[in-house]
Amino acid sequence: MATIRTLTAAALFAVLLWPVHAAAQTNLYVSATGNDGNPGTRSKPVASISAALTLARKTPGAVFIRLFGGTYHLSKPVIFTPADSRKDNEPLVLTSVEHQVAVVSGSVALSRLNWTPYKNGIWQAKITQHLVFDELFVNGKLQHMARYPNYDASAQIMGGTAADAIGKGRAAKWASPAGGYVHALHEARWGDFHFLIKGKDSSGLPVLEGGWQNNRRSGMHERYRYVENVFEELDTANEWFYDHNTRILYYSPPKGFDLKTAKFETPQVPHLFEFRGTEEQPVKNITISALTLTQTARTFMQNKEPLLRSDWTIYRGGAVFYTGAVSCRLEKCVLENLGGNAVFFNKFNRGCEVSGCRISEIGASAICFVGDPAAVRSPSFEYNEYISLAKIDLTPGPKTNNYPKDCKVYDNLMFNLGYVEKQSAGVELSMCSDIVVSHNTIYDVPRAGINVSEGTWGGHIIEYNDIFNTVKETGDHGSFNSWGRDRYWQPDKKKLDSIVAENPGLALLDVVKPITLRYNRFRCDHGWDIDLDDGSSNYYIYNNLCLNGGIKLREGVKRVVENNIMVNNTFHPHVWFKNSGDIFRHNIVQAAYLPIGIADWGREIDYNAFPDSASLAEARSRGTDSHSVYGPLTFENSEKGDFRVKQGAAALSVGFKNFSMDSFGVVSVGLKKIAKKPVFPTTIIANNLAKDETIDFMGAKVKSLSTAGEQSATGMDRIRGVLVLSVAPGSAASAFLQTNDVILAFNRKQVGTLKELQEARNTVTWKNTEIVIFRNQQQLKRKMEVKM
Structure with a gap:
């Protein structure tokens, strides 16, 4: 690792020295008001980063491409290939002109918007360009797609969620929800899932496509979910909806907001810069420095x-x-x-x-x-x-x-x-x-x-x-x-x-x-x-x-x-x-x-x-x-x-x-x-908690699953069920239980606690007794023929 650090420090030192030795480097300039037919000098800059790259490929030695202050909207990513590679002591540096803020954006600015009232405080404007509409920025701030429940900055999870977000009752309010999205936490809160709404089925429920965004497949969480990009949910300030069929943008501005002077932008591309090399032909010695990169899809x-x-x-x-x-x-x-x-x-x-x-x-x-x-x-x-x-x-x-x-x-x-x-x-x-x-x-x-x-x-x-x-x-x-x-x-x-x-x-x-x-x-x-x-x-x-x-x-x-x-x-x-x-x-x-x-x-x-x-x-x-x-x-x-x-x-x-x-x-x-700092805790001596009650269950020692640690160790979705602490060899339980199993149901009765297991146990007769356990990240059913 020492070698890596030495090389990195040396490369940085070399870059810092180049401006001092102006004769050893070439500066190419880019301006939003430039012209790609220009030579790229300070007085005659080019208009695009790609044009500057073309010039840089023909220029030996260290090259600095310097962007004047302003915003550079990209309709496609800037691509560096092996043809842009430089020698170890002759880097290519893409940076800003001294003390100027150069912004590289993946958005398109919406121009000549003619806003007219729609209803309920919502305004509408026809979009003449053929654009992707997945996010909307107004004066540089991200707005919210029409959603249910409405965005709540104080909500801990997903800006607010609702169990009925895709229920039949909610969906009944939507005339045509195709193109909407459902976002939800994983059933066990191990990440999340996302779905595209394709329409509604014959029963009125949303038809969903997706749910592949987590490698531990399961259902979505029953409570932590919300829906967005549905027109009927446009009902509060700072929400928006774009109708792709009519190409009309609907927006609900806050009170007193000046639509005429506001800047509206929508991201079009997910990548701003791409380095496309291989092991055999890599892209080498290129630095991107002191730029602001923003608004990707x-x-x-x-x-x-x-x-x-x-x-x-x-x-x-x-x-x-x-x-x-x-x-x-x-x-x-x-x-x-x-x-x-x-x-x-x-x-x-x-x-x-x-x-x-x-x-x-x-x-x-x-x-x-x-x-x-x-x-x-x-x-x-x-x-x-x-x-x-x-x-x-x-x-x-x-x-x-x-x-x-x-x-x-x-x-x-x-x-x-x-x-x-x-x-x-x-x-x-x-x-x-x-x-x-x-x-x-x-x-x-x-x-x-x-x-x-x-x-x-x-x-x-x-x-x-x-x-x-x-x-x-x-x-x-x-x-x-x-x-x-x-x-x-x-x-x-x-x-x-x-x-x-x-x-x-x-x-x-x-x-x-x-x-x-x-x-x-x-x-x-x-x-x-x-x-x-x-x-x-x-x-x-x-x-x-x-x-x-x-x-x-x-x-x-x-x-x-x-x-x-x-x-x-x-x-x-x-x-x-x-x-x-x-x-x-x-x-x-x-x-x-x-x-x-x-x-x-x-x-x-x-x-x-x-x-x-x-x-x-x-x-x-x-x-x-x-x-x-x-x-x-x-x-x-x-x-x-x-x-x-x-x-x-x-x-x-x-x-x-x-x-x-x-x-x-x-x-x-x-x-x-x-940078923020963490809250420093007041130190306490954590008292040892009273031990959970344990009982013998057919030769197994069991207790209520009661801690986050036990939930993690067993892989359970939440704190519930009865944890098997140990199983005596040769006991009746050894035929169907293992250490670290969680008992979820017994004798066709749900088991959430030790008390519920005891109650279910008291109802068992001779046969057809069933136990449901959670083992190796999945539920298993076992039949037993025992007298309790």
């Missing part, structure tokens, strides 16, 4: 491709789209009001960097690195898919080089992301390697701040980031989230456990390099601060400050977690593999561990600091933490975010070492000035 209906067995599907695209780029940079830009992904590194890319950017008001993710599934050995593409052990390719690592590697995301401010697509992130890593994500500030996102979709191929360094206000609209997730459903993964938990117990090295065939999380500050109020989910392996996690959600490790191998602080929370180990080799040491927790389904405690769980003797004693009763200590925690200045422990703290006696508390997040002066 939404892409949620093109989000179809599954990212292996993660929960994600993806649209391979973004406002800035890289394929086959080497040593290319996006720096000091503002990316805002973009309908899809902001930046996307697709397949082969090497040594590229995004730095110093402000990325906000983004429809999907901020920055994505996604490789080619054909580079993956023995790939599977849905949670329940798998390849039998005998057929798995046992060669470690990738098959080809067609994936992003040795790239960097540094000093970027990312916030207000995923305003359309909720399965999104600040930084998404999938089928890539050796990506450095450093000194970024990420907040106000619907799901994870940083997401790692699977183990392929590791080597990432996640450091000095400040990530908070995450998982705001979804559930069962973390500020940092990962999955590890790699080639060995098996949806049947018993079979998976036996596979890994016999050969834990299989879990490392894809994640061939460790993934490092260090010196980050995380706060998640709706999940875990760090969530290593299904099979996440080969992690080194140290010197992180976790402000609220603690650290969760589901099954995996070779995870080292040390010297982290978990404020007002604790360690959440879930359903670990036998012989995992996991290590948890020198950490500070502020509550007793919350294990679920742990029979084997890995390699070392010790030398940690607990808040009280009871929580330490509980850990020791399980066979861990023989050298750990307990004692009150006193921090240097927790109200100001300084959570270094004071001299004499018990934690220092077992190897915990203080680390810096002033190096999180963005570093550039301009971004630091506007």
Whole structure:
């Protein structure tokens, strides 16, 4: 990684020096009032970026294409090809003229609008151009498609939702809803779904097409849904509707709004800049700097491709789209009001960097690195898919080089992301390697701040980031989230456990390099601060400050977690593999561990600091933490975010070492000035909750499923049912129950709690007894012939 950093710094230094040595570079100028027949000089600029690129291809040495202030509307993306590549010390830089704001927009400005009253405060105007109408900006601000329920900025989820959004009663009000959209959370809140309304069926219900935007297919959430782009729902200020048949735009302005002077724009293209190269013929040494990129089209209906067995599907695209780029940079830009992904590194890319950017008001993710599934050995593409052990390719690592590697995301401010697509992130890593994500500030996102979709191929360094206000609209997730459903993964938990117990090295065939999380500050109020989910392996996690959600490790191998602080929370180990080799040491927790389904405690769980003797004693009763200590925690200045422990703290006696508390997040002066900071919690000692009641059920120990941790460990859609804690060998229950099952119904009666299971049990006679359980992410029915 040192080589990457050195090259990046050298490239930046070279770029900064070029203006000093004016004779060594060529400046080409672009102006919105220029002419493409001009030579591109300052006094005679060209009118388009594409024309400047044509001139640059004929110009040796370093070339700076400088845009005068103004807005440059693109009807198609600017494309960089291998013909635009430059030598290592002779970059091509696309930037603005000094201190002028140059805006590159994917919108068309609507001209000569003749507004006339329609009714109920709604105005109408005929559109003469043939345009895409999917979003509307008025004076630079995004307006809302006619929707139900109306947009509510105070609503936590999707700007407001309603259970009856597509019910028969609501649909009865719509004369012709074809072309409308339904947006909904996943049934278990694991992301979202989107549908196009094709019309209404004979019963009056909407006919829907879509629902492919999440790789964990299910029904949409029964409450969290809304409908948009239906004319009859145009009923409040700042809403609009476009009739494609009559080409009439309807708009409801706020009171006192001047329609005559307002600027109306509608995005036409999803991409502004595309880098189109290959491994053999890459696009090299091109920098986009100090521009504002805005107003691209939404892409949620093109989000179809599954990212292996993660929960994600993806649209391979973004406002800035890289394929086959080497040593290319996006720096000091503002990316805002973009309908899809902001930046996307697709397949082969090497040594590229995004730095110093402000990325906000983004429809999907901020920055994505996604490789080619054909580079993956023995790939599977849905949670329940798998390849039998005998057929798995046992060669470690990738098959080809067609994936992003040795790239960097540094000093970027990312916030207000995923305003359309909720399965999104600040930084998404999938089928890539050796990506450095450093000194970024990420907040106000619907799901994870940083997401790692699977183990392929590791080597990432996640450091000095400040990530908070995450998982705001979804559930069962973390500020940092990962999955590890790699080639060995098996949806049947018993079979998976036996596979890994016999050969834990299989879990490392894809994640061939460790993934490092260090010196980050995380706060998640709706999940875990760090969530290593299904099979996440080969992690080194140290010197992180976790402000609220603690650290969760589901099954995996070779995870080292040390010297982290978990404020007002604790360690959440879930359903670990036998012989995992996991290590948890020198950490500070502020509550007793919350294990679920742990029979084997890995390699070392010790030398940690607990808040009280009871929580330490509980850990020791399980066979861990023989050298750990307990004692009150006193921090240097927790109200100001300084959570270094004071001299004499018990934690220092077992190897915990203080680390810096002033190096999180963005570093550039301009971004630091506007970046928010997380709310620093008042530290409390989390009292151990009274233990849930447990009973014996035909030889199984069971309890009500009652915590978010239990919900996550079992994969349940919400907190309900009865959790099976253990099953005695040879018992009646062993014929149909396994540890970590959830009982949902018994004797044809729904079971939501332990009390309801007991009531259902009392009604059983001799035969035809049925039990419904949730196991391996699906419901199963079992028949029993037993006397209760």
